[in-house]
Amino acid sequence: xxNTTAGTRFAAAYAVLTAAHEVGDYWAQRDKDAIAKGKPGxxxxxxxxxxxxxxxAVQALALAAADKSLALGLNWRRATAGLAxxxxxxxxxxRCAGHWAETGPDAPALVRAAHRTGHxxxxxxxxxxxxxxxxxxxxxxxxxxxxxTAGGRSR
Numbered sequence: 001x002x003n004t005t006a007g008t009r010f011a012a013a014y015a016v017l018t019a020a021h022e023v024g025d026y027w028a029q030r031d032k033d034a035i036a037k038g039k040p041g042x043x044x045x046x047x048x049x050x051x052x053x054x055x056x057a058v059q060a061l062a063l064a065a066a067d068k069s070l071a072l073g074l075n076w077r078r079a080t081a082g083l084a085x086x087x088x089x090x091x092x093x094x095r096c097a098g099h100w101a102e103t104g105p106d107a108p109a110l111v112r113a114a115h116r117t118g119h120x121x122x123x124x125x126x127x128x129x130x131x132x133x134x135x136x137x138x139x140x141x142x143x144x145x146x147x148x149t150a151g152g153r154s155r
Contacts, residue, residue, distance in 0.1 A: 012150075013074070013146035016059075017059055020058045021142055023062075024057075025138070028055060028058050029051050029054065033051040037051055044095065052087050056083055056087040059086060067079075086141060089137070090141075096108045111123075
Protein backbone atom coordinates (compact mmCIF):
# COMPACT_ATOMS: atom_id res chain seq x y z
CA UNK A 1 0.00 0.00 0.00
CA UNK A 2 1.23 3.44 -0.90
CA ASN A 3 1.28 6.44 1.43
CA THR A 4 0.89 9.00 -1.35
CA THR A 5 -1.83 11.61 -1.15
CA ALA A 6 -4.31 12.37 -3.90
CA GLY A 7 -2.53 15.70 -4.42
CA THR A 8 0.81 13.99 -4.92
CA ARG A 9 -0.74 11.44 -7.27
CA PHE A 10 -2.45 14.25 -9.21
CA ALA A 11 0.78 16.24 -9.62
CA ALA A 12 2.66 13.15 -10.76
CA ALA A 13 -0.14 11.96 -13.07
CA TYR A 14 -0.51 15.40 -14.66
CA ALA A 15 3.24 15.72 -15.24
CA VAL A 16 3.52 12.22 -16.68
CA LEU A 17 0.39 12.41 -18.83
CA THR A 18 1.45 15.81 -20.19
CA ALA A 19 4.99 14.67 -21.03
CA ALA A 20 3.60 11.49 -22.60
CA HIS A 21 1.12 13.63 -24.54
CA GLU A 22 4.02 15.45 -26.20
CA VAL A 23 5.76 12.18 -27.07
CA GLY A 24 2.57 10.48 -28.24
CA ASP A 25 1.33 13.46 -30.22
CA TYR A 26 4.57 14.17 -32.07
CA TRP A 27 6.99 11.25 -31.87
CA ALA A 28 4.61 8.29 -31.92
CA GLN A 29 2.23 9.71 -34.53
CA ARG A 30 2.87 8.49 -38.06
CA ASP A 31 3.07 11.22 -40.68
CA LYS A 32 0.43 9.60 -42.87
CA ASP A 33 -1.98 9.56 -39.90
CA ALA A 34 -1.21 13.20 -39.09
CA ILE A 35 -2.09 14.13 -42.66
CA ALA A 36 -5.26 12.02 -42.86
CA LYS A 37 -6.78 12.23 -39.34
CA GLY A 38 -8.94 15.26 -40.18
CA LYS A 39 -10.24 13.89 -43.48
CA PRO A 40 -13.92 12.97 -43.74
CA GLY A 41 -15.12 9.40 -43.81
CA UNK A 42 -13.46 6.11 -43.00
CA UNK A 43 -9.94 7.21 -43.99
CA UNK A 44 -9.94 10.10 -41.50
CA UNK A 45 -11.60 8.14 -38.70
CA UNK A 46 -9.16 5.23 -39.12
CA UNK A 47 -6.09 7.50 -39.20
CA UNK A 48 -7.28 9.34 -36.11
CA UNK A 49 -8.03 6.07 -34.30
CA UNK A 50 -4.53 4.72 -35.09
CA UNK A 51 -2.97 7.93 -33.80
CA UNK A 52 -5.06 7.91 -30.62
CA UNK A 53 -4.22 4.23 -30.00
CA UNK A 54 -0.46 4.89 -30.14
CA UNK A 55 -0.88 8.12 -28.14
CA UNK A 56 -2.82 6.28 -25.42
CA ALA A 57 -0.28 3.45 -25.34
CA VAL A 58 2.51 6.00 -24.72
CA GLN A 59 0.49 7.60 -21.92
CA ALA A 60 -0.34 4.22 -20.34
CA LEU A 61 3.27 3.05 -20.42
CA ALA A 62 4.51 6.32 -18.94
CA LEU A 63 1.87 6.24 -16.21
CA ALA A 64 2.70 2.62 -15.34
CA ALA A 65 6.42 3.41 -15.18
CA ALA A 66 5.80 6.40 -12.93
CA ASP A 67 3.46 4.41 -10.71
CA LYS A 68 6.06 1.70 -10.26
CA SER A 69 9.17 3.87 -9.92
CA LEU A 70 7.57 6.50 -7.69
CA ALA A 71 5.40 4.08 -5.68
CA LEU A 72 2.33 6.21 -6.37
CA GLY A 73 -0.14 3.45 -5.59
CA LEU A 74 -2.48 4.37 -8.45
CA ASN A 75 -5.82 2.65 -8.63
CA TRP A 76 -5.76 1.18 -12.14
CA ARG A 77 -9.53 1.34 -12.57
CA ARG A 78 -9.28 5.10 -12.06
CA ALA A 79 -6.16 5.28 -14.25
CA THR A 80 -7.97 3.42 -17.03
CA ALA A 81 -10.86 5.87 -16.76
CA GLY A 82 -8.40 8.79 -16.93
CA LEU A 83 -6.69 7.31 -19.98
CA ALA A 84 -10.07 6.77 -21.66
CA UNK A 85 -10.99 10.43 -21.06
CA UNK A 86 -7.67 11.52 -22.52
CA UNK A 87 -8.12 9.24 -25.55
CA UNK A 88 -11.73 10.18 -26.34
CA UNK A 89 -11.14 13.91 -26.02
CA UNK A 90 -7.93 13.61 -28.03
CA UNK A 91 -9.85 11.91 -30.83
CA UNK A 92 -12.53 14.65 -30.78
CA UNK A 93 -9.92 17.40 -31.17
CA UNK A 94 -7.78 15.64 -33.74
CA ARG A 95 -10.74 15.03 -36.06
CA CYS A 96 -10.70 18.86 -36.36
CA ALA A 97 -7.23 18.86 -37.93
CA GLY A 98 -7.25 21.19 -40.91
CA HIS A 99 -10.77 22.43 -40.17
CA TRP A 100 -10.30 25.06 -37.44
CA ALA A 101 -10.99 28.04 -39.75
CA GLU A 102 -14.20 26.52 -41.14
CA THR A 103 -17.38 28.27 -40.08
CA GLY A 104 -20.15 26.28 -41.72
CA PRO A 105 -22.53 23.65 -40.35
CA ASP A 106 -20.35 20.85 -41.76
CA ALA A 107 -17.37 21.83 -39.58
CA PRO A 108 -16.54 19.40 -36.75
CA ALA A 109 -18.55 19.99 -33.55
CA LEU A 110 -15.54 21.22 -31.58
CA VAL A 111 -14.74 23.75 -34.32
CA ARG A 112 -18.34 24.97 -34.28
CA ALA A 113 -18.11 25.31 -30.48
CA ALA A 114 -14.92 27.37 -30.80
CA HIS A 115 -16.67 29.71 -33.20
CA ARG A 116 -19.76 29.95 -30.98
CA THR A 117 -17.56 30.99 -28.05
CA GLY A 118 -16.19 33.99 -29.92
CA HIS A 119 -13.03 32.66 -31.55
CA UNK A 120 -14.01 33.12 -35.21
CA UNK A 121 -11.79 36.14 -35.87
CA UNK A 122 -8.71 34.52 -34.40
CA UNK A 123 -9.36 31.15 -36.04
CA UNK A 124 -9.87 32.64 -39.50
CA UNK A 125 -6.99 35.14 -39.51
CA UNK A 126 -4.22 33.37 -37.55
CA UNK A 127 -2.83 30.09 -38.93
CA UNK A 128 -1.47 29.13 -35.50
CA UNK A 129 -4.88 29.52 -33.80
CA UNK A 130 -6.18 26.05 -34.65
CA UNK A 131 -3.14 24.17 -33.36
CA UNK A 132 -3.15 26.31 -30.20
CA UNK A 133 -6.84 25.59 -29.60
CA UNK A 134 -6.09 21.90 -30.18
CA UNK A 135 -3.24 21.82 -27.67
CA UNK A 136 -5.10 23.82 -25.03
CA UNK A 137 -8.05 21.42 -25.36
CA UNK A 138 -5.71 18.46 -24.89
CA UNK A 139 -3.96 19.94 -21.85
CA UNK A 140 -7.23 20.89 -20.16
CA UNK A 141 -8.59 17.38 -20.55
CA UNK A 142 -5.28 15.89 -19.43
CA UNK A 143 -5.71 17.81 -16.15
CA UNK A 144 -9.18 16.32 -15.76
CA UNK A 145 -7.83 12.85 -16.64
CA UNK A 146 -5.07 13.26 -14.04
CA UNK A 147 -7.63 14.23 -11.40
CA UNK A 148 -9.69 11.12 -12.18
CA THR A 149 -6.53 8.99 -12.14
CA ALA A 150 -5.34 10.42 -8.81
CA GLY A 151 -8.64 10.51 -6.91
CA GLY A 152 -9.78 8.14 -4.25
CA ARG A 153 -7.57 6.11 -1.99
CA SER A 154 -4.28 4.66 -3.15
CA ARG A 155 -4.19 0.91 -3.58
